[in-house]
Structure formats: C-alpha cells, structure tokens
Amino acid sequence: MTNEAPRSPLPPFTEETAREKVRLAEDGWNGRNPAKVALAYTPDSQWRNRAEFPKGRKEIEEFLTRKWNKEMDYRLIKELWAFTSNRIAVRYAYEYRDDSGHWFRAYGNENWEFDENGLMAHRHASINEKPISEEERLFHWPLGRRPDDHPGLSDLGL
Template sequence: MEQRHPLPPFTLETALQKVQLAEDAWNSKDPERVSLAYTVDTEWRNRDQFINGRTEVVAFLAGKWEKELDYKLKKELWSYTDNRISVRFEYEWHDKDGQWYRSYGNEQWEFDTNGLMQRRFASINDLPIDSGYRKFL
C-alpha cells in the first residue's frame, strides 16, 4: 500500500511539512516525481482545466514546464484541518520570448488516509513583470 508521510490528521507541524514537501517536489520540475504525491485517481482543477489521474497529471506538468521556463515556486500554509490543507503560493517563470511572469494563487488539498492527495483545486492569476522585479532568483 502506497503511503506518503506525513499522514492525516494533520497538526501544524505535519501540515507545514506537507507544504514544504510539495514545494520541493514542484521546484524539481519532474512530472513523475510530483505525480507520486497524488492518488492514482486524483482529481484536479487547475485554472480552467480539469485533470483526472496520475497519467493526466504527468502530461499536464510536462506541458506546463515546457511553457513556464525557469519556474521557481514558494508555497505558504494558509490553513489545515484533519485531512485538508489550504495554501497560498506565488511562482515566477518566463516564456520562450523572455517575458517574465509572477503567478499568484490558492490551492485546496484533500488527502486520503495514506497521505496521498486525492483532490487539488487551484485558482491562479498571472502578472507580467519586468525581470528587475523578480523575487525568486
């Protein structure tokens, strides 16, 4: 049986650990690695896209990081309870033409008893920025 520690129910300490593990995995920009934190049948809403299952997660992330170059993410715990965690985040990236963006958003996560994320709902907005205004160098 697959498990991904820490397991719910979450405490402040374990919720913070889960957020840091997610940040580290996403900053690896490795779709396969990231997908292992999710259930096989995970459900996502990412912006206006609906993604179902690890296979779709891997394809989505591969496409994301082909477009969002030099991606760097920071997540912050917003709240937690039992098997749910909410985070706010921001990340920076540039497109193939060199235009930099800062993306802001919120995610709601729901975990199964084995600590795998079964649901992820993300709302995200992009802001074009001048490279001189980057936070994450």
C-alpha cells in the same frame, strides 16, 4: 484508499505536519519532474487548475509536462494558510519566463484533500498572473529546491 506505501506526513495533520507537507509539495514542484510529482497524488486524483481538469496520474503528469515546458526558469514558494484533519489550504506564488523571455509572477490558492496514506486525492487551484520585468523578480535561487534561508511569501510581502 490506495494500496500504496504511506507518504508522510499523514493525516490527521497538526500545524507542524501541515507545514511539512506544504514544503514537501513545494520542493517537488520546484524539482520539475512530472513523473515524480504525479506520485504524490492518488491514482484517481482529481484536479481543477484554471480551465483544465486532469484526472489521474497520467493526466497530471501530462499536464505538468506541458506546464514546465512552457514556464521556463520556474521557481515556486508555497505557504500554509489553514488546515484540518485531512485538508490543507495554501497560498503560493511562482515566477517564470516564456520562450520570448518575458517574465511573469503567478499568485494562487490551493485546497488539498488527502487520503489516509497521505496522497492527495483532490487539488483545487485558483491562479492569477501578471507580467513582471526581470528587475521585479524576487525568486533568485538556483533552479531546484528553494534554500531554507530564502524568504517566504510573507517575508517578501507577497
């Protein structure tokens, strides 16, 4: 447990609050502000992300800074897969280009566990990516929050 202010929605999750939590996470990551995003995690949060295992907010912030410096024009969509009282599983896809102008789409699944204040204590991510052409891109909103009327993963057939 942390001594920080609660970060709604709080567990135990309902389908509605789990969907809200997923959208808030998507919005945060699309904002690409590592310091702000790191505040959604407990001070001692533990991650597994590909071959990296950040622990704590400082390492999470450093990880996200490296990530978004490398993955330009980053746009992400997350979708609720399942939930229990304090855990949420999501699937997601994101598109980005590298500094050579090559585009990629990454597909992944995440398992999240929250403390009673709604902060994420554990994040386990599995990710695959493939090169795509600029014509294959599906995420075309302006950088930042995905518009409410933009299709989600299931709507896009992803």
